[in-house]
Amino acid sequence: MNKFIRLIFQFILFSLPISAIAQPVEMADTMRSEGKIYVVVAILLVIFVGLIGYLILLDRKITQIEKKLPEKKN
Template identity: 65%
Template structure:
């Protein structure tokens, strides 16, 4: 029981021990407006991946349908 209490106390004290420094790169990019370019590129990549997965799913569905039709 004391182990659990020690573990909980250590986890609760962790933010006090670890004082994270601010990320200067993010502040610089945000102030120059470049962060929006990064976000736009990431959204474009994710949209492309989603479109690819949807097309791949359609192809696999067609192949599965053909295989099930040929087996019957």
């Protein structure tokens, strides 16, 4: 009997990892799929947003300076 219980426990223990492999676990896989291309997209977007933000700030600064200048009289 003792041996039988041990056998059952052993069966459960060894079958655990197998069941884990058999059933795919749901994770946030979008960013990791297709060779992690989405990560590259995210990096490029961050750089792009940063550069555009910088350009917009530059634009505003120039507008401010233009307003400070008096109108040409000639």
